[in-house]
Amino acid sequence: MVVSKKHILIVEDDVSIARLMQIHMQSKGHDTTLCDDGLDAQILLKEKTYDLLILDRMIPGKRGLDLLRWLRGEKKTSVLPVLMVTALAMTNERVRGLNEGADDYLGKPFEPDELVARVEALLRRSTSLVTEVFDSQALQLDAETMEVKVEGKLLSLRPLEFKLLQTMMRKPGRVFSREQLLDTVWGMDSFVEERTVDATVKRLRKELAGVGQGESVQTIRGMGYRFQLKS
Amino acid sequence: MVVSKKHILIVEDDVSIARLMQIHMQSKGHDTTLCDDGLDAQILLKEKTYDLLILDRMIPGKRGLDLLRWLRGEKKTSVLPVLMVTALAMTNERVRGLNEGADDYLGKPFEPDELVARVEALLRRSTSLVTEVFDSQALQLDAETMEVKVEGKLLSLRPLEFKLLQTMMRKPGRVFSREQLLDTVWGMDSFVEERTVDATVKRLRKELAGVGQGESVQTIRGMGYRFQLKS
DNA sequence: CCTGCTTGTCATAAAACTGTCACATATCAC
DNA sequence: GTGATATGTGACAGTTTTATGACAAGCAGG
Incomplete structure (x- = not known):
């Protein structure tokens, strides 16, 4: 499966390693941004949105884990996939990183192939299981x-x-023809x-009625x- | 920071030194087990779990380095902290021990204070890094x-x-696709x-059901x- | 080489989901 | 109101997905 073009932020202070990463990411068609300082990375993450973060555990300015903890603490970017890279290949360190x-x-030194494989796997996941949380007032829909x-x-x-509701929620108030719904949902x-749409609408309504939103x-x-x- | 009560295995054939160690460890509130033979120590390590190992480089039955090598090689998951003690205070020997x-x-002879300080340092590190205990309310998972x-x-x-549960516990509530689980667990x-994921899930559920968490x-x-x- | 444990796969059972139909209701034009 | 058309509803069967048990290959420890 081909993952479409993504933007990857690389936070790594070792220039040669960073370049290596950059080359491999670009060879897969992804854009990259390089950053060698933790505090700068923090600013970048605030300003822009990225599809993936490759984070070295040992970086100047701010420790990798600190940055990660900050990242996860923020709401907005909390679903950004993070690949942590470190020379500390001990199991317990690994566990700790994952916990954070x-x-x-990925342990250093790494095989470029492994880097690419892990990155692609993370990107594949994030596109298939995005945490979309639509929020129309009292109603929250979690795609995950x-x-x-x-x-x-x-x-x-x-x-x-679910798909039906998700589709219609994207444009609240808009009328969808059965044909349109068939196209997007089915x-x-x-x-x-x-007429199958009717049946599904009926089933959806029944569920919504259970929480007092049968007429929505x-x-x-x-x-x-x-x-x-x-209302 | 106070390190809570730990169990320390001391492998040392010089009785007077061993006693000395024991006294100091106990003064810090730790349990100790004494062992003067490398092979016996091996058995003990298989049978029980300890929080720290103080290992004399020169012991009967098995050389200290052999025991250490066995420990690190055999149970790859073992993260038991090891403090190596020896009279061979030469730099290269020291390096060798650390490499293993x-x-x-710690070189012999040693200041009791230094022994205590190093032990406490190791224990502190191990409690913060090694013995990662996930704790979601009633469920504790010990990676070690x-x-x-x-x-x-x-x-x-x-x-x-175990790996499966560990993986899923890191993000409670989040849905993991089979592909994702294959990537991280397998x-x-x-x-x-x-489909193998299904089978493993079934086995995990069976275990969890034994303690009333089959539906988790x-x-x-x-x-x-x-x-x-x-809940 | 056994032996016991773990684990991958497969066949089958069970469950969940969905498309369609037949009929009930509702809405509209006249 | 009446007929024509559109939608609501409940039932049912077929399909897809998951659960389960059995079995054998793989493997570590003797």
């Missing part, structure tokens, strides 16, 4: 757990119901009756459906 | 012994089950069916698995 929130770990929370009350939907190449999916006769929270 | 995996080194405690009830898992380069590993249909303690 690193998603993977396929769960929906309405005023704290948990609601676990079936895959199709996929452009599915052989499914339009409305029917526009002759047009389709739309989503809007009951 | 000793965590610190591969044991899991649930409300006091001990649970010894098989290697794979390794990125393993040729294992995705949940299935997210179409997505993967996640860990979350039953």
Whole structure:
């Protein structure tokens, strides 16, 4: 599977190693930003968003773990995948790094192939299991757990119901035709009756009704459906 | 910082020195076990777990370095801190000992104060770094012994089950895809069916069920698995 | 070479999900 | 109101996904 072009922040003070990383990342078609100081990295992370962070454990300015801890403490960037690199190849150090929130770990010296493999694996994951949290007032939808929370009350939907809600939530108030929904939810190449949408809407409504939001999916006769929270 | 009570294994054939060590360790509130033979020490290390090993380089039965090499090689997971003691205070010998995996080194004769200081330093390090104890409410996972405690009830898992639980516990509530678990638990380069994850999950669940946490590993249909303690 | 334990795979059972249909209701134009 | 059209609803079967038990290969320790 090809991972599309990503932007990777490399925090590493050893120039030769950093260059090596950069070359390999670029060979896979990714953009890279290099940074050799922890405090500078912190600023960069505040300013921009990256798809992956390669973090050396031993860096000037701020220790790697400190940076990681800060990163995980912040809400916004908390899902940024982090690959931690270090010369401390001891098991306990590794465990500690992972506990602090690193998603993977690579010991120095490393094989370039392994670096690439781990990076690609992390990127693959992050694109398939993104933690999207839509938040329309009282309703939260978490793409990662396929769960929906309405005023704290948990609601676990079936895959199709979830996708349907997710799709309609992206444009609250907008009317979606059955054809449109079939395309986005079921996929452009599915052989499914339009009436199937009705059935799924019904099932979704039933679930939502359980938390007092049964009417948030409305029917526009002759047009389709739309989503809007009951006020 | 006060280091809580630890159990120290002293491997030393000179009785007077051994007694001296013992007295000082006990004065700091630690338990000690004395052993004057390398082979016996090996048996003890197999049978029990200690928090620190004070190892004389010159001991009967087995040479100190051999024991150390065995310890580091045999149980790759062993992170037991080792303080090596010897009369051979030459630099190169010292280097050799550290290379073999000793965590610190003390030349004979030694000042009792120095012994105590080094021991305390090692213990402090080990409690903050080595014995990583995950603690999600009632569940404790000890990376060193591969044991899991649930409300006091001990649970010894098989290697794979342990790794699996350990991986999922790092991000409680988060869903891990089978691919993700294969990468982290089995390794990125393993040729294992995705269904194997199911089998291992089943085995892990069975163990957890024995202590009333069978449902803490949940299935997210179409997505993967996640860990979350039953509340 | 045994022996016991771990683990990968497979076949099968069980469960969850979804598409469709038949019919009930609702809405609209006249 | 009446018929025509659109949508709601419940049931059911087929499909997909996961659970489970069995089994053998792999492996470490004797």
